[in-house]
Amino acid sequence: MHGLVIRSTGSWYDIRDAEGQIWQCRLRGKFKYQDLKVTNPVAVGDSVYWEIEDETAQKGVINDILPRRNYIARKSVHKSAHAHLLAANVDQAIIVATLTFPRTSLGFIDRLLVVAESFRIPGVVIFNKQDLFDDEIKAYQQELVDLYNRLGYTCFTTSSVTGEGVDTFQKLLQGKVSVLSGHSGVGKSTLVNTIAPDLNLRTNEVSTFANKGVHTTTFAEMFELAPDTFIIDSPGIKELGLSEMEKEEIGHYFPEIRDLIGQCRFHNCLHIDEPKCAVKEAVEAGKIAMSRFESYLSMVGGEDNRR
Numbered sequence: 001m002h003g004l005v006i007r008s009t010g011s012w013y014d015i016r017d018a019e020g021q022i023w024q025c026r027l028r029g030k031f032k033y034q035d036l037k038v039t040n041p042v043a044v045g046d047s048v049y050w051e052i053e054d055e056t057a058q059k060g061v062i063n064d065i066l067p068r069r070n071y072i073a074r075k076s077v078h079k080s081a082h083a084h085l086l087a088a089n090v091d092q093a094i095i096v097a098t099l100t101f102p103r104t105s106l107g108f109i110d111r112l113l114v115v116a117e118s119f120r121i122p123g124v125v126i127f128n129k130q131d132l133f134d135d136e137i138k139a140y141q142q143e144l145v146d147l148y149n150r151l152g153y154t155c156f157t158t159s160s161v162t163g164e165g166v167d168t169f170q171k172l173l174q175g176k177v178s179v180l181s182g183h184s185g186v187g188k189s190t191l192v193n194t195i196a197p198d199l200n201l202r203t204n205e206v207s208t209f210a211n212k213g214v215h216t217t218t219f220a221e222m223f224e225l226a227p228d229t230f231i232i233d234s235p236g237i238k239e240l241g242l243s244e245m246e247k248e249e250i251g252h253y254f255p256e257i258r259d260l261i262g263q264c265r266f267h268n269c270l271h272i273d274e275p276k277c278a279v280k281e282a283v284e285a286g287k288i289a290m291s292r293f294e295s296y297l298s299m300v301g302g303e304d305n306r307r
Helices: 029-033 106-118 135-150 166-173 188-195 203-207 247-253 278-284 290-300
Strands: 002-008 013-016 022-027 047-054 059-065 071-075 083-088 092-097 123-127 154-157 177-181 221-226 229-233
Touching: 002 022, 013 059, 022 047, 092 106, 106 123, 106 247, 106 290, 123 135, 135 154, 154 166, 166 188, 188 221, 247 290, 278 290
Parallel strands: 022 059, 092 123, 092 177, 123 154, 177 229
Antiparallel strands: 002 013, 002 047, 002 221, 013 022, 047 059, 071 083, 221 229
16 A cells, blocks of 8 residues: 655654554564665655555555655664655745844854755745834845845745745745754744644654654654645754765855856866855955855854854
């Protein structure tokens, strides 16, 4: 039978069948012996073929994994040559940020956008908690919204208190599988509760949404908001680093830098201190935002922007 992996706890997987029933499944033994360079061959979001092992206990066995459209992975904490799959078949990666209460750094936003680009997953930026800001902060924030929109990212503002942007947020999620990420306290869970008050989550699960297990093995989980509409809570998304990338790669994941590749004097230009660099010229001319260029430099320099 066909099923969707909605939760992973390491050795067991919760599978949602065609009728919406949940089954606890283990992997068929053959997966353990395949030469897969991953610590977990099955990820939340995977479509699988499975069979019933114990109908009374609602347990089953996963026999095969259908081909993935995409995936997000990070290096394994324990096995350096292996990757740990965080999610599969994702339609978009949504970053929920705030300019204060608490502040999300632009470096953190840009790093997650770069990671999403590297896995060819569309990135979205949402600036939340509009009800807390004065006109000065809102004006600065609008500049950022305009910047990310110009770069091709969906970006808008929201407030669970006033309802601003909530309909836009709901439409954005409709019919898609979305990964939500952002620092603790930016209001991810409140936004989700605003559009899905009947979501069957206990209070403690909601309060720690996307903020669990960041220092240990990551257990991801998928929640259904509406038919064919899912969000994935994968704490490891927030902790993704850039250690897997070569310095020469990073510029390819900044759209405004990617557009200028080939125009620099040197084909292997890192846009740091090389002469006749088209990227630096664009920064000086105001065509590339200084905040984005600073994010790029910190990533190439090895800083991980986890602030």
